[in-house]
Amino acid sequence: MTGALKVGVAGLGVVGSALLRLLERRRSAIAERLGRPLEVVGVSARRPRNLAPAFMTAKFYDDARALAAADLDVFVELIGGADGAAYESVKAALGRGVAVVTANKAMLASHGVELARLAESKRVWLAYEAAVAGGVPIIKTLRESLSGNGIRRVSGILNGTCNYILSRMETERLPFEACLAEAQRLGYAEADPTFDVGGFDTAHKLAILAALAFGLKVDRDAVSVEGIEAITLADLEAAEELGYRIKLLGVAERTPHGVEQRVHPTMVPRGAPLAQTMGVLNAVTIDGDAVGALTLVGAGAGGDPTASSVAADILDVAQLPAQPVFGRKASQLAENERVPMQRHEGGYYVRLGVVDRPGAMAAIATRMGERKISLEAIMQKRGGRRVAGEPIAPVVIITHATTEASIREALEMTLADGVVRERPQVVRIERE
Amino acid sequence: MTGALKVGVAGLGVVGSALLRLLERRRSAIAERLGRPLEVVGVSARRPRNLAPAFMTAKFYDDARALAAADLDVFVELIGGADGAAYESVKAALGRGVAVVTANKAMLASHGVELARLAESKRVWLAYEAAVAGGVPIIKTLRESLSGNGIRRVSGILNGTCNYILSRMETERLPFEACLAEAQRLGYAEADPTFDVGGFDTAHKLAILAALAFGLKVDRDAVSVEGIEAITLADLEAAEELGYRIKLLGVAERTPHGVEQRVHPTMVPRGAPLAQTMGVLNAVTIDGDAVGALTLVGAGAGGDPTASSVAADILDVAQLPAQPVFGRKASQLAENERVPMQRHEGGYYVRLGVVDRPGAMAAIATRMGERKISLEAIMQKRGGRRVAGEPIAPVVIITHATTEASIREALEMTLADGVVRERPQVVRIERE
Numbered sequence: 132m133t134g135a136l137k138v139g140v141a142g143l144g145v146v147g148s149a150l151l152r153l154l155e156r157r158r159s160a161i162a163e164r165l166g167r168p169l170e171v172v173g174v175s176a177r178r179p180r181n182l183a184p185a186f187m188t189a190k191f192y193d194d195a196r197a198l199a200a201a202d203l204d205v206f207v208e209l210i211g212g213a214d215g216a217a218y219e220s221v222k223a224a225l226g227r228g229v230a231v232v233t234a235n236k237a238m239l240a241s242h243g244v245e246l247a248r249l250a251e252s253k254r255v256w257l258a259y260e261a262a263v264a265g266g267v268p269i270i271k272t273l274r275e276s277l278s279g280n281g282i283r284r285v286s287g288i289l290n291g292t293c294n295y296i297l298s299r300m301e302t303e304r305l306p307f308e309a310c311l312a313e314a315q316r317l318g319y320a321e322a323d324p325t326f327d328v329g330g331f332d333t334a335h336k337l338a339i340l341a342a343l344a345f346g347l348k349v350d351r352d353a354v355s356v357e358g359i360e361a362i363t364l365a366d367l368e369a370a371e372e373l374g375y376r377i378k379l380l381g382v383a384e385r386t387p388h389g390v391e392q393r394v395h396p397t398m399v400p401r402g403a404p405l406a407q408t409m410g411v412l413n414a415v416t417i418d419g420d421a422v423g424a425l426t427l428v429g430a431g432a433g434g435d436p437t438a439s440s441v442a443a444d445i446l447d448v449a450q451l452p453a454q455p456v457f458g459r460k461a462s463q464l465a466e467n468e469r470v471p472m473q474r475h476e477g478g479y480y481v482r483l484g485v486v487d488r489p490g491a492m493a494a495i496a497t498r499m500g501e502r503k504i505s506l507e508a509i510m511q512k513r514g515g516r517r518v519a520g521e522p523i524a525p526v527v528i529i530t531h532a533t534t535e536a537s538i539r540e541a542l543e544m545t546l547a548d549g550v551v552r553e554r555p556q557v558v559r560i561e562r563e
Numbered sequence: 564m565t566g567a568l569k570v571g572v573a574g575l576g577v578v579g580s581a582l583l584r585l586l587e588r589r590r591s592a593i594a595e596r597l598g599r600p601l602e603v604v605g606v607s608a609r610r611p612r613n614l615a616p617a618f619m620t621a622k623f624y625d626d627a628r629a630l631a632a633a634d635l636d637v638f639v640e641l642i643g644g645a646d647g648a649a650y651e652s653v654k655a656a657l658g659r660g661v662a663v664v665t666a667n668k669a670m671l672a673s674h675g676v677e678l679a680r681l682a683e684s685k686r687v688w689l690a691y692e693a694a695v696a697g698g699v700p701i702i703k704t705l706r707e708s709l710s711g712n713g714i715r716r717v718s719g720i721l722n723g724t725c726n727y728i729l730s731r732m733e734t735e736r737l738p739f740e741a742c743l744a745e746a747q748r749l750g751y752a753e754a755d756p757t758f759d760v761g762g763f764d765t766a767h768k769l770a771i772l773a774a775l776a777f778g779l780k781v782d783r784d785a786v787s788v789e790g791i792e793a794i795t796l797a798d799l800e801a802a803e804e805l806g807y808r809i810k811l812l813g814v815a816e817r818t819p820h821g822v823e824q825r826v827h828p829t830m831v832p833r834g835a836p837l838a839q840t841m842g843v844l845n846a847v848t849i850d851g852d853a854v855g856a857l858t859l860v861g862a863g864a865g866g867d868p869t870a871s872s873v874a875a876d877i878l879d880v881a882q883l884p885a886q887p888v889f890g891r892k893a894s895q896l897a898e899n900e901r902v903p904m905q906r907h908e909g910g911y912y913v914r915l916g917v918v919d920r921p922g923a924m925a926a927i928a929t930r931m932g933e934r935k936i937s938l939e940a941i942m943q944k945r946g947g948r949r950v951a952g953e954p955i956a957p958v959v960i961i962t963h964a965t966t967e968a969s970i971r972e973a974l975e976m977t978l979a980d981g982v983v984r985e986r987p988q989v990v991r992i993e994r995e
Contacts, residue, residue, distance in 0.1 A: 275875060443708050
């Protein structure tokens with residue numbers, strides 16, 4: 132413990148560069164904390180970079196795997212991607228008994244259990260605070276601060292791109308496409324936005340949170356995923372009128388059927404902290420049986436906030452004995468139940484294009500009643516139009532708690548009846 | 564490490580009872596986590612209580628000091644009060660090398676440095692997550708999750724009683740006294756509410772957060788304190804109109820003059836997470852140089868949430884090496900600068916009773932200008948009345964950033980001029 136803490140940083144993109152700046156800026160505070168200096172002994176990237184003078188002594192590697200084979204105390208993986216150099220170098224480092232700090236949600240969502248087993252067999256850290264919600268310390272909060280709680284639910288805004296788009300749609304009254312284009316212009320969204328707006332990025336992060344909260348094997352395929360592409364201004368306006376706001380949430384929740392893991396646009400009561408989180412921010416609410424609802428809000432991406440979490444992990448790794456990666460031994464993590472969405476229970480918002488003739492509303496209400504779906508509201512909205520010569524009126528329905536299977540069946544029947552003419556928009560409601 | 568973790572719980576009030584329930588409910592999960600059972604071997608209270616069957620084996624003590632002398636791994640202090648049995652038993656336990664977990668903010672605010680020195684000399688934990696903001700894990704977040712950050716500011720709603728009263732005043736349009744009486748009826752406020760509504764409870768908690776965030780000696784006397792007693796409905800309404808909400812904040816902030824520590828009613832922009840925290844909830848926003856603004860919101864009091872934090876501390880204490888109590892060695896904590904409020908810089912809201920005659924507004928604006936105070940707004944409000952036969956109009960002023968000394972001087976001069984007839988209401992603004 133007398134020499135410097137030897138750190139290798141693989142990946143010098145936005146986060147890697149921010150981390151090096153942070154380590155330089157906080158050099159003396161970190162040394163005081165550690166009781167010894169922190170030295171970046173090696174960095175890797177595809178191409179050499181000009182490093183700040185403080186890192187001139189760091190050896191440059193053009194292959195992360197070679198860096199992982201160097202004499203290190205901590206290997207920091209900031210390359211990204213589920214496989215390839217990131218996965219291989221992390222495996223190599225752990226295999227040698229070198230602690231790993233990573234921001235790589237895709238890798239953890241795909242290989243989390245395998246890597247956790249490896250880390251635990253070598254009794255070294257695999258730390259990943261930066262992998263979920265950037266600068267927001269949700270991993271440590273779940274793993275340590277709520278260790279006395281039975282967790283009932285974790286729900287969060289885990290993708291800043293989606294939250295930015297939905298926030299802009301609502302405040303500027305602009306359609307999805309316009310806000311997506313704006314997000315792309317500002318660098319908040321990729322040229323191919325599917326990974327973000329389709330909900331897949333959120334699903335990766337949710338799978339990690341679910342593992343930690345409920346002691347499950349990380350399994351991104353256990354997450355039901357729905358993106359925000361189909362959300363319209365009409366939905367946002369109806370939400371507002373009804374006292375809700377639409378957010379893309381990742382929700383992991385203990386139910387009588389097992390732990391549900393789902394990502395979908397969600398109506399959240401406007402007074403809830405998640406509803407009030409606007410723009411690129413991330414927010415996570417944890418419901419624990421002792422603490423109640425605890426919400427963390429902060430920067431979910433960006434170089435500096437992510438580097439903040441990476442730095443905290445490096446300091447933990449240097450000072451504390453290795454913790455089980457997902458809060459309990461990897462060998463004790465439970466299998467996922469993969470609860471099908473059909474069994475989900477909750478309230479629903481439905482927007483329908485209804486044939487504008489007497490008895491149409493009654494026909495819909497009857498179909499709902501047959502499936503024992505209790506309605507909180509059914510209302511015709513302005514903005515009727517003609518489809519194939521027939522007048523179609525927009526109708527919004529809010530249900531009390533029911534099952535996904537019931538609402539889907541009832542809606543199929545209204546379509547079969549010819550009362551509803553287009554595929555209905557369905558948004559799940561989280562009331563708590 | 565093979566035997567049970569032996570825990571003694573001093574104090575069986577709301578928090579102590581909730582802790583015992585939690586330890587019973589989560590018994591197997593905690594044992595799995597620890598790799599050994601947790602056993603409550605002793606409890607103390609002024610009078611014997613009926614304990615749940617799970618704790619029948621716990622020995623009862625009517626003196627916490629006697630419990631502190633028992634064979635324990637962790638001494639949990641939930642008695643409260645700065646001195647007396649709490650302080651003496653904690654000192655006794657630490658002196659014997661027994662780790663301490665406490666929820667006692669008053670004791671830490673008064674004796675924190677001394678107790679930290681003692682704990683560190685014995686290399687044992689003095690853990691106190693529950694002492695600030697109840698179930699909200701603000702201590703661990705500051706100490707560990709933001710360890711790579713230079714902290715610029717910590718600001719928070721740390722007293723649920725005050726936040727409840729201000730929330731009710733605003734939503735129900737009721738005066739302070741009525742809301743205080745309601746809070747007392749509901750058990751949110753004590754019969755003598757001074758400690759809460761006068762800001763002193765917030766000041767204790769703020770002193771602890773400031774120590775941790777800025778490496779200072781805990782010193783409750785370094786905190787400038789102003790309560791909420793003087794806040795009126797007129798102020799809340801003016802705040803709303805101007806896009807703010809009034810909250811009792813504790814703020815610790817690095818300034819060119821040193822670290823300011825202050826508790827006072829504050830105008831917070833309505834979009835900020837602190838402004839959106841209503842009712843008895845607590846919320847803390849930390850501004851770090853890497854993470855930016857990070858906010859935690861949750862239950863700041865109550866048995867179960869506080870027990871959640873106590874339980875997390877017990878698990879940390881049992882598993883991790885002792886950390887420096889205030890994030891750095893007690894011997895390295897800096898002296899407080901006790902920055903006088905006169906040097907505070909910021910925006911101000913001022914509500915004045917102004918003599919309703921031509922030139923009065925100009926006279927006030929001139930006095931402000933002489934002190935180089937730049938005005939964002941000066942506006943006469945409705946609701947004029949007669950004082951001693953003279954018409955008095957309410958005027959609200961919002962200033963750009965200035966110093967407390969300047970605004971106080973300018974206001975004194977308007978009083979001396981005879982233009983302003985009553986002591987003005989002054990509320991500081993936090994714009995970020």
